[in-house]
Amino acid sequence: MQQYIIRRSLLNVFVLFLVATMVFGALRIDSSTIVNNRASSCVQDVGGNSDPELCRRVAKSELGLEKSFPRQYLDFMTDTVQLDLGNSFYTKTSVLDDIKQRAIPSIELGLLQLVVALTIALPVGVISAIRQDTWIDYILRFVAIFALGIPVFVIAIAVITLTSQYFEGTFVADWLGPHNTGWVELWEDPIQNLKLVTGAALVGGLGTGAVIMRFLRSQMLEVMRQDYVRTAWAKGLRERVVIIRHALKNALIPVLTVVGLLLGSIVSGNVILETIYNIEGIGFYVTFSAAQFDFPVMQGIVLVVAMLLVFVNLLVDIAYGWLDPRIRYS
Amino acid sequence: MQQEQAVPVVVTPAVEAPLRKRANAGQNVLKFVKRKPLGALGFAMIIFLFAMTLGTPKLEFGVPELPHRPFGFELGAPWMARYGEEEQFKSIASGRLAQHTDPTIDNWLGTDGSGRDNWSRIVWGARRSLFLAVWALGIATAVGTFIGVMTGYFRGWLDTIGQRLMDALQSFPPLLTLILILTIAPFTSSPSLVVAAFALGFVGIPQVQRIVRGVVLSTREQQYVEAARVIGATDARTMRYYILPNIMASIIIIFSTGLGVVILAEAAIAFLVPNVLPSEGASWGLMLDQADNEGIKDHPWPAIASAGAIALAVLGFNLAGDALRDVLDPRLRTG
Numbered sequence: 001m002q003q004y005i006i007r008r009s010l011l012n013v014f015v016l017f018l019v020a021t022m023v024f025g026a027l028r029i030d031s032s033t034i035v036n037n038r039a040s041s042c043v044q045d046v047g048g049n050s051d052p053e054l055c056r057r058v059a060k061s062e063l064g065l066e067k068s069f070p071r072q073y074l075d076f077m078t079d080t081v082q083l084d085l086g087n088s089f090y091t092k093t094s095v096l097d098d099i100k101q102r103a104i105p106s107i108e109l110g111l112l113q114l115v116v117a118l119t120i121a122l123p124v125g126v127i128s129a130i131r132q133d134t135w136i137d138y139i140l141r142f143v144a145i146f147a148l149g150i151p152v153f154v155i156a157i158a159v160i161t162l163t164s165q166y167f168e169g170t171f172v173a174d175w176l177g178p179h180n181t182g183w184v185e186l187w188e189d190p191i192q193n194l195k196l197v198t199g200a201a202l203v204g205g206l207g208t209g210a211v212i213m214r215f216l217r218s219q220m221l222e223v224m225r226q227d228y229v230r231t232a233w234a235k236g237l238r239e240r241v242v243i244i245r246h247a248l249k250n251a252l253i254p255v256l257t258v259v260g261l262l263l264g265s266i267v268s269g270n271v272i273l274e275t276i277y278n279i280e281g282i283g284f285y286v287t288f289s290a291a292q293f294d295f296p297v298m299q300g301i302v303l304v305v306a307m308l309l310v311f312v313n314l315l316v317d318i319a320y321g322w323l324d325p326r327i328r329y330s
Numbered sequence: 331m332q333q334e335q336a337v338p339v340v341v342t343p344a345v346e347a348p349l350r351k352r353a354n355a356g357q358n359v360l361k362f363v364k365r366k367p368l369g370a371l372g373f374a375m376i377i378f379l380f381a382m383t384l385g386t387p388k389l390e391f392g393v394p395e396l397p398h399r400p401f402g403f404e405l406g407a408p409w410m411a412r413y414g415e416e417e418q419f420k421s422i423a424s425g426r427l428a429q430h431t432d433p434t435i436d437n438w439l440g441t442d443g444s445g446r447d448n449w450s451r452i453v454w455g456a457r458r459s460l461f462l463a464v465w466a467l468g469i470a471t472a473v474g475t476f477i478g479v480m481t482g483y484f485r486g487w488l489d490t491i492g493q494r495l496m497d498a499l500q501s502f503p504p505l506l507t508l509i510l511i512l513t514i515a516p517f518t519s520s521p522s523l524v525v526a527a528f529a530l531g532f533v534g535i536p537q538v539q540r541i542v543r544g545v546v547l548s549t550r551e552q553q554y555v556e557a558a559r560v561i562g563a564t565d566a567r568t569m570r571y572y573i574l575p576n577i578m579a580s581i582i583i584i585f586s587t588g589l590g591v592v593i594l595a596e597a598a599i600a601f602l603v604p605n606v607l608p609s610e611g612a613s614w615g616l617m618l619d620q621a622d623n624e625g626i627k628d629h630p631w632p633a634i635a636s637a638g639a640i641a642l643a644v645l646g647f648n649l650a651g652d653a654l655r656d657v658l659d660p661r662l663r664t665g
Binding site (some may be wrong): 031148150161305 | 448630
């Protein structure tokens with residue numbers, strides 16, 4: 001196990017290196033869009049009197065595109081290792097500081113979303129499996145397919161529009177709708193803070209929950225057919241004990257991997273939800289910067305999130321081996 | 331001399347072996363509908379979606395004034411679209427633009443803020459969505475399958491390097507990466523949907539590769555593959571005739587579910603950051619974004635039309651993909 005962790009970590013360092021190289025390459029393949037965009041805003045800044053060629057040169061040097069290619073690569077890598085992600089084009093603030101500041105709303109939303117997803121998925125998945133092919137199973141699976149199939153932003157827009165239409169000013173709209181007040185920390189005003197994220201967490205949790213539920217159901221069906229579950233029934237154990245202690249515990253292990261894999265899609269999904277719900281997290285920051293072609297910000301965020309996901313995947317693998325002693329890493 | 335005599339042979343009439351009759355296509359379809367009603371519904375939705383966008387092709391070879399077209403011809407207006415993509419309506423009473431009208435006989439889903447027919451724009455948008463999705467999936471499956479077969483078949487250092495590359499690609503959050511690629515992509519110089527499709531397809535490569543490689547790894551240990559190698563089949567031949575047919579089921583599944591994912595991704599990006607996508611023509615995501623800006627509460631019809639189109643299309647591909655997965659590849663079953 002220890003050896004495995006060390007080997008995987010070393011491989012991860014290589015993967016991180018590849019991730020950084022790909023991000024480096026992305027701009028160098030064709031930088032004309034970004035440079036032109038930046039240059040045009042520079043011309044506007046000075047009131048249209050500035051020399052466009054000069055503006056292009058300034059834009060290029062801002063992105064570090066002037067030097068020789070190996071030199072650019074070396075600079076990029078040293079900056080990345082030192083976690084210097086550059087400054088935003090527009091606000092001139094350090095990208096890393098901005099990310100740190102905006103990480104809390106995103107993490108809070110992501111965690112709440114997982115909590116919502118699991119509270120829905122666990123009971124629903126278990127019920128749907130132990131009552132396989134009854135009307136309740138059909139209804140639950142049907143609802144899950146719809147929660148999966150309908151895009152999260154369509155659901156979000158529908159929820160916001162309908163609540164503001166029919167529950168204007170009541171507590172329903174207050175808890176489910178978006179707010180324009182800006183971010184409030186949990187320890188400053190817990191209620192207001194929760195009001196900001198509940199709507200997004202519920203909508204996002206629904207889709208994520210549907211994925212987990214479907215996977216849990218198939219796992220449960222497989223586990224329920226195992227010999228040890230039959231033994232448990234034969235011993236005369238109560239249904240609750242058989243289902244929860246013998247079946248669910250074992251069915252949950254593969255589900256954990258799915259939850260780990262879902263973290264990537266939760267990050268992506270939150271870009272949509274944060275933008276719609278005005279939650280000033282990392283996703284909100286991305287769409288805001290992308291609309292302005294603020295390249296350093298987007299490059300920094302993609303780099304940071306990709307690197308985090310590399311380590312999350314490692315943690316999931318390790319947790320998997322720890323929970324299921326049958327799995328041996330060699 | 332004895333003449334050979336012809337001995338009469340009793341010819342027994344060939345007994346018709348009680349072969350099980352192969353089910354014809356119609357029976358297969360019926361069986362599928364019975365077993366997977368939801369999947370059949372999904373397929374019906376997809377067929378309708380594709381049918382919606384059909385139009386008569388107009389051959390336009392060698393006309394120098396025209397902008398570049400990849401195949402030298404252009405599809406005519408989709409037959410289900412009642413009006414042109416940008417055709418605006420004027421109200422008869424006032425003579426001004428018929429903005430945000432409710433559904434009528436002429437405008438089945440009402441009109442949008444610029445007085446354009448919502449239904450026709452949905453149909454035109456379907457063509458754009460499908461064009462993007464098919465191109466993106468084509469690129470993703472072609473490249474992903476190639477890498478997957480190569481790494482899975484040859485193993486060794488190729489596999490090691492390939493896997494690490496794919497690990498790196500896979501750790502990029504898809505939507506963020508797409509937005510990043512699209513901001514870099516040179517639309518300003520050549521506004522082309524094909525470039526957008528490349529970006530959308532690129533993100534899908536590692537997922538395709540992972541599935542294909544898994545199938546190749548298990549297939550190459552099969553006895554018949556070994557037998558093929560023993561009789562001297564080259565690597566290329568083994569891959570083409572013994573391994574590739576096994577992957578087809580997975581590829582079909584990836585393709586059908588993937589189309590929905592790409593349509594969704596394009597719509598989401600168009601809604602979130604409309605200015606990074608090429609804006610020519612009608613697009614479901616851009617329609618929804620416009621509807622959102624103009625206020626859904628006051629003018630619900632453009633939003634209902636575009637959100638409904640996105641939701642139904644994605645739902646259709648999901649339903650069909652699920653059913654296909656159950657029927658074609660029980661190993662991949664997810665419940």
